[in-house]
Amino acid sequence: MPFRTVDDLVDTSIDNSRGEPENAGSRRVPLAPLVETLCENDVPIVYQVVCQPAGSLQSLADEYGFDLESEVVTIGDRIADFLFPQPEPEERTKPRVVTPAYRARLEALERRDHRRVFQTSVRAVALTRGDSTKTTTAVHNLSGALGHLGGDFHEIQGHVVTDDDFHTGLTPPGTQLYKTLIDRTCLESTYDDLGNRFPWTPYESPGIVVSASELPLFCLVDGDGLTARGQRALETRHSERTGLPLPPAHQLTRYTGTGQALCRPLTDDRQPTAQRFVLPPDLQDRHLLIVGDTGSGKSVLTTGAMLSNTTATAGPEILFDYKGGGTAEEYLQTHYAAAGGLDADTVQYFDLTKMLPALTLFDIGPLLDAGLSREEARSRIAGHYEEILAGLMGEEQYYGATESTKAIRNHLRALYDPIHGLDAISHKDLYSALQRTLSDRTPPPTSDERLTEYFAGLLERDRDVFNMVLGGAVARVETIATDDRLAPLFDYVHTESEAEHGDSVQDPGRELRFDDATQIEPERESDQTRNPHFDFIDVIDDDCVVIFDFGGMEERVKRALTLVLLSNMWSALKARAEAPDTPPNPPQVNLYLEEAKDVAATQLVDTLLSQGRSFGLSIMLGVQFPSQLDSPDPSNQTYEEALNEIGTLVVGNVSIEDDLAKTLATDDVPPRKVARRLAAIRHGEWLIRPAAEFGAPPARPFLGRSLAPPRGHPASDEPLTGEQKRAFDAAFESITLETWRRSGLGHESEPTQAVHTDSSDDSDGDEPAHSESSLRVDSLLPHTKRFPDCVVYDEAIDALCCGACENRYDPTIEGMKRAIECCHSLEGVDADDIPVCEINLKLTPAEREASEWSDRQLLFLQAVYNAQQLRYDPLEYDILSDSMLRLQEYVGIDNDDVxxxxxxxxxxxxTDHPHRLYTVSSDGRAAIGESYRRGVDYGHGVGDLEESSQHVLGIEVTRQYLEAAYAQSADSSVMEVIPYYDLDDQHRLDLAGIDADGEIVVTAEVERINNDYHRAVPEDFDKMASCEPEEAIWVVMKQVDGHKVLSALNDPLVGEPRVEKTYAKTTPPQQFRIDTPGMTAIYPADWLREQF
Structure with missing residues (x-):
């Protein structure tokens, strides 16, 4: 006959909830009384249910049902049926009525499924270790815990046995029951035994026969239906807190040995294995992402991984302690305990709140040494600088003004010019160059033709547009230039000194004072005299540890410093890869970037993650949740790189990352379950997806538990204490000091006090203040920065020598031509590389000594004056095509001296259009001793008084045009072209073409637009018109100037309009069709240069 089922009890519970609420709780959850009883007792109790299939009992049930219908069930029924037999069914005249008692049994029998039944044994054992009274009480309470599971025709009764009960065998009853529990014995049912057949004897059996719907009553617990006490006692584990099966042993074996020790894997019953999970060095370049909220244990995990990896790899371990929570010092304590000390040669510690690394950020020297071209090196530095500014300002804001960013990039490239620039510059140089261009419209000199054209075009812009472009560039650079916390780092330029040997700066006599272990205060020497130096190019091949502790710095400054350091590291890695002497497998660089959420989403970190592996870089990136890597910039794929390209994921408690759940999902564990598991994971536990070798199947994600903090860590079982802690403090102070000496900068800029020297007090006979008094001033060959590769200048004999055969030639332009053509050809030499050879500075040594200008400055004034006087061979310098920047190069003078x-x-x-032109003023002529005589230096046919170089260029290009178009043309009556043609004492034509009779046929005016052009242009028109020429030609410097001339003639300040015709602003002046006495054509000088 059936027991109650779960449905019966639930239904009863629902009914009783209306009428008998006192029974509802226990009936709703069948095993609730059992659990409650277990909770009430503080003795160990084991409850066991053992079952085994018993096949189908349907035939027996049918037989028993027939007996019930026949009312022949008990012995008494059989006796009565024998004495008073009932008629056979077919002989009955009316249906037989079954008694209510048997009818109830028959209905219950029909409700039960007899096709799948189980033999079941239920037992409980209470263990006694002392006072047996509690145990006896507990088992008696437990004996009735299942009584309510009985049905209307069956009862569940508990029988208590103890070792004190009477027994005939060798094993006491209690011990025998415990042995049965250990053996998991399933007892057979004994309902049909002879002992159950005696009258008035109840049918009993230790083996219970139950159906599939009745079995759960004895063994399943619904946690929600337990009493509160029962729920607390069981602490039922939700599915998301259960274990995961470990990958196969042959896969886990790959993650043993040396490397980054991360955790201990947990078995499927959440027990840690004896073997640690270690990421080997050859899988570290796939990078590692650690995700976990605050307090999850990321810092301790990072410390342990970094410490264990110091002996596993030959490259540096570089830690960015971005959050400043003490991780840096904690690591140093563990390093001290493991290595027995802190070696200043292998450990560097930068407390960035007190000192900065002495980086020369704008130094292309290491890149040039690695074999890169200057163009590639300077473009790369410019690109890194832009990445830093974009990361600091925000990419959208920085790149929002394209022309301003282009100005920054091109100014920076110009400062690395091979002739006018340097290999190492400061941020202050860039800032000054931009300000100079903005205020003086004087861009930096450059020998690069494309940059020259760019700057010329920039200066041609409308003034408002020009100011907006340069203003935007200056504003962006000011982000760093005006910040005293950042500017020293960007302005520092390291210079090699004879005192430097190896990796350190020998600095005897230096005195420092420490207020505490981390407070550095230089007393006597500045950064400049100490000459510290730090560059990742010197670090990436060393087996060392470098720690950057950001402490409590402002987030914006943290971000800037991190971008600077990462940019320098990236530049060093690329330079190493491109250096010809780099071995095939250089040491791996291991970067630990913890909690750097402000920079993790930048383009630079995206580049490091996507390309770093190819350059020997391994990154361990720690974040609270991966979406911190997401950037609004669509070109920045850091978030996608992290989820899809990072090989090893170590994920702790995180609850809002759907994409991360998808990344970790498998066929067995879908994203929804992964998300629930990550939300429920405990601190100190991790879900791990390890990287796999190329071509190898990846291991399934598994659970791991954090390793114990390494020895020396404050949270470890063996922290540094007592004498050991004092020794560490001393070592920590020592490496901090040594890092400062070799590689540290102060935060604040250090003003330099000018030193004034009176020569009369110079008792040592040092050279006078005029340091270049011995400079040669009769030739530029010793000073030039440009020279043909095929020619050598021998200063000792003052001669030019052929580079191939060593034949000697005069140090003149004629000698230069002969030296080149000796074993080479003029056509194969860049004309810009042929310098001005001869110069004659007309000052005595005493006059030069008395001058306020250096000899090199005087030489430059002389070179410019000679150029505007057209005294040079066009091969040396041609004012029509050569920028006067070439003269700077030939004199060897820096822009700062100009x-x-x-x-x-x-x-x-x-002007800078069409190229850079200077003019020596009257004061300048006096400074170099150049007289200016009428008829010789200016006057009819010679020149204008106070004439500018730009006007000279205009006159010369117009002269050549008139010579070609008129004087040399058979169709023209012009026989001679005379520049600076005097009409009378008050009027002069810039150029005149005269015939054989001396009559003016063609006039030309070179018009420079200045503030009074509205007055000057009509006057020049009237001057030419008065000559009644056949052609009156105007030459302007630019197309826009042609329209200004025409506008001044259309609407003069005085008198009637000289010209009626007008043209659109976009019409080139050479297309004007005008025929008036004072104007027949307007030509831009550039157009004339190209045509003739």
Whole structure:
């Protein structure tokens, strides 16, 4: 006959909830009384249910049902049926009525499924270790815990046996029951035994026969239906807190040995294995992402992984302690305990709140040494600088003004010019160059033709547009230039010194004072005199540890410093890869970037993740949740790189990452379950997806538990204490000091006090303040920065020598031509490389000594004056095509030495269109002793008084045009072209073409647009018209100037309009069709240069 089923009890519970609420709780959950009883007792109790299939009992059930219908069930029924037999069914005249008692049994029998039944044994054992009274009480309470599971016709009764009960065998009853439990014995049912057949004897059996719907009553617990006490006692584990099967042993074996020790894998019953999970070095370049909220144990995991990896790889371990939570010092303590000390040669510690690394950020020297071209090196530095600014300002804001960013990039490239620039510059140089271009419209000099054209085009812009472009560039650079916390790092330029040997700077006599172990205060020497140096190019091949501790710095400054350091590292890695002497497998660089959420989403980190592997870089990136890597910039794929390209994922508690769940999902564990598991994971536990070798199947994700903190860590079982801690503090102070000495900078800029020296007090006979008094001033060959590769200048004999056969030639332009053509050809030499050879500075040594200008500045003034006087061979310098930047190169003068000449107005900057032109003023002529005589230096046919170089260029290009188009043409009556043609004492034509009779046939005016052109243009028109020429030609410097001339003639300040015709602003002046006495054509000088 059936027991109650789960459905019966639930239904009863629902009914009783209305009428008998006191029974509802126990009936709703069948085993609730059992659990409650177990909770009430503090003795160990084991409850066991053992079952085995018993096949089908349907035939027996049918037989028993027939007996019930026949009412022949008990012995008494059989006796009565024998004495008073009932008629056979076919002989009955009416249906037989079954008694209510048997009818109830028959209905219950029909409800039960007899086709799948189980033999079941239920037992419980209470263990006694002392006082047996509690145990006896517990088992008696337990004996009735299942009584409510009985049905209307069956009862569940508990029988208590103890070792004290009477027994005949050798084993006491209690011990025998415990042995039965250990053996998991399933007892057979004994309902048909002879002992159950005696009258008035109840049918009993230790083996219970139950159906499939009745079995759960004895063994399944619904946690939600237990009493509160029962729920607390069981602490039922949700599915997301259960274990995961480990990968096969042959896969886990791959992650043993040396490397980054990360955790201990957990078995499917959440027990840690004896073997640690270690990421080997050859899988580290696939990178590692650690995800976990605050307090999950990322810092301890990072410390342990970094420490274990120091002996596994030959490259550096570089830690960015971005959050400043003490991880840096904690690592140093573990390193001290493991290595027995801190070696300043292998450990560097930068407390960035007190010192900065002495980086020369704008140094292309290492890149050039690695074999890169200058163009590639300077473009790469410019690109890294832009990445830093974009990361600091935000990419959208920085790149929002394309022309401004282009100006920054091209100014920086110009400062690395092979002739005018340097290999190492400071950020201050860039800032000054941009400000100079903005305020003085004087871009940096460059020998690069494309940059020259760019700057010329920039200066041609409308003034408002120009100011907007340069203003935007200056504003962006000011982000760093005006920040005293960042500017020292960007402005520092390391210079090699004879005192440097190996990796350190020998610095005897230096005195430092430490207020505490980390407070550095230089007393006597500045950064410049100490000459510290740090560059990742010197680190990436060393087996060392470098730690950057950001402490409590402002987030914006943290971000800038991190981008600077990462940019320098990336530049060093690429330079190493391109160096010809780099071995095939250079040491791996291991970067630990913890909690760097402010920079993790930048383009630079995206580049490191996607390309770093090819350059020997391994990154361990720690974040609280992967979406911190997401960037609004669609070109930045850091988030996607992290989820899809990072090989090893170590993920702790995180609850809002759907994409991460998809990344970790498998066929067995879908994303929804992964997300629930990550949300429920405990601190100190991780879900791990390890990287796999190329071609090998990846291991399935598994659970791991954090390793114990390494020895020396404050949270470990063996922290540094007592004498050991004091020794560590001393070692920590020592490496901090040594890092400062070799590689550290102060935060604040250090002003340099000018030193004034009175020569009269110079008792040592040092050279006078005029340091270049011995400079040669009769030739530029010793000074030039440009020279043909096929020619050598021998200063000792003052001769030019053929580079192939060593034949000697005069140090003149004629000698230069002969030297080149000796074993080479003029056509094969860049004309810009042929310098001005001869120069004659007309000052005595005493005059040069007394001058306020250096000899090199005087030489430059002389070279410019000679150029505007057209004294040079066109092969040396041609004013029509050569920028005066070439003269700077030939004199060997820096832009910083030219600026004072401009400020003193001894030199004037005319224009940068079509190229850079200077003019020597009257004061400048006096400074170099050049007289200016009428009829010789200016006057009819010679020149204008105070004429500019730009006007000279215009006159010369117009002269050549008139010579070709008129004087040399058989169709023209012009016989001679005379520049600076005097009409009378008050009027002069810029150029005149005269016939054989001396009559003016063609006039030409070179018009420079200045502030009074509205007055000057009509006057020049009237001057030419008065000559009644056949052609009156105007030459302007630019197309826009042609329209200004026409506008001044259309609407003069005085008098009637000289010209009626007008043209659209977009019409080139050479297309004007005008026929008036004072104007027949307007030509831009550039157009004339190209045509003739």
């Amino acid at each position: 600026t004072p000449l401009l400020e003193a107005d001894v030199l004037r900057h005319d």
